[in-house]
Amino acid sequence: MGTEARLSTGVQTCEFSTHNSDIIQLSAKHLDTGDTFSTYIRPAGGYIPPKITSITEITIRGEQMFYNMTPVESTDTLTGLSSFSEWLKKFNNPVLIAHNAAFDTRIILNSFLHCSVSHSHIHGFADSLKLCKEVFPGHSSYKLSAIIKDILKQDFNAHNANDDVAALADLLQTVDDLPKKLQITLLQEAHNKLNKLKNEIEFLPTYDRYVNEKVLAKTTAKELAGTGLDGRLLQETYRCSGRDGLSELLRNRLVKSAKPITNLSSYFESIYNSACSTASHVQNV
Known part of the structure; x- marks a missing residue:
């Protein structure tokens, strides 16, 4: 200095x-x-x-x-x-x-x-x-x-x-x-903060349903959006790779707590169970 x-x-x-x-x-x-x-x-x-x-x-x-x-x-x-x-x-x-x-x-x-x-x-x-x-x-x-x-x-x-x-x-x-x-923010850190902001603006709306249905806290959604992760990929990841795939995806995006992973897994499981139940009912009619 x-x-x-x-x-x-x-x-x-x-x-x-x-x-x-x-x-x-x-x-x-x-x-x-x-x-x-x-x-x-x-x-x-x-x-x-x-x-x-x-x-x-x-x-x-x-x-x-x-x-x-x-x-x-x-x-x-x-x-x-x-x-x-x-x-x-x-x-x-x-x-x-x-x-x-x-x-x-x-x-x-x-x-x-x-x-x-x-x-x-x-x-x-x-x-x-x-x-x-x-x-x-x-x-x-x-x-x-x-x-x-x-x-x-x-x-x-x-x-x-x-x-x-x-x-x-x-x-x-x-x-x-x-x-x-x-307190100096170095140039690279300033660029990182700008990129995070741009990601939040672009991707945070893709987390609206998770926040509105209280599956994710808004702070968690903002953190994930800031990394550039499109919220629409969460359900696709769960569909293809289950809880383990979802866990790996989120932990790579700096999510340390197990709660978001548990909440999302339960949320997607309930969606698929409901879809399966509806399909079974239609077949039996």
Whole structure:
């Protein structure tokens, strides 16, 4: 610890999606040198919803973006992300620090992946929200605007990425032994978390019947979906390989408890027993 370059980072997006919203503004500031990066990025669809404009004051007409009704220079997504990635190469093991970093991390990584922009030189990500709760205890709110006002006695525009990263950088400068207190999520771990989230979004609905009929706890269903396991494969596995096959499948997916296996086996057995009973009744009629 201590060899990383620390940068306050902020994004504004087209939606409040969990991971796949278009970035419309991206900013960062190196804490030691004050070197900054800032760009407005035209969303792929050329549209910014009015609710987002009402919050960020960013809008677009054709190829022209505006902030607070003033024209601003902008780039397409690929150019903006590529420029940001190249800028980060100036620093040794860059760590991107954001307030509520889980959101910014997912958005930035997913955008890099979507545009096939190299970013392996990023060391990791850190959450200033968690940091503030540790080093500034006892505050009623830990929103960035609130904690900045409480600690620095400043107001700023929390919905503009430039102002956001400048204020966050000022706040982080007040933290003694910052390198020792930052909890860094390394790049590969951040990618793993993003992949898990994407899997949950795709596959969790396939577990609805198990959760609704109380065969599986929702936390277990979410865990399984996060590994990329389609819930529809559970019944097929039981049909082909019985309880042993189901047990092997689930244990390979990090399920340690026997309860989910027992519950699912009993559930599928009751389905097949009912089907057999119905078929036998039809034959006897």
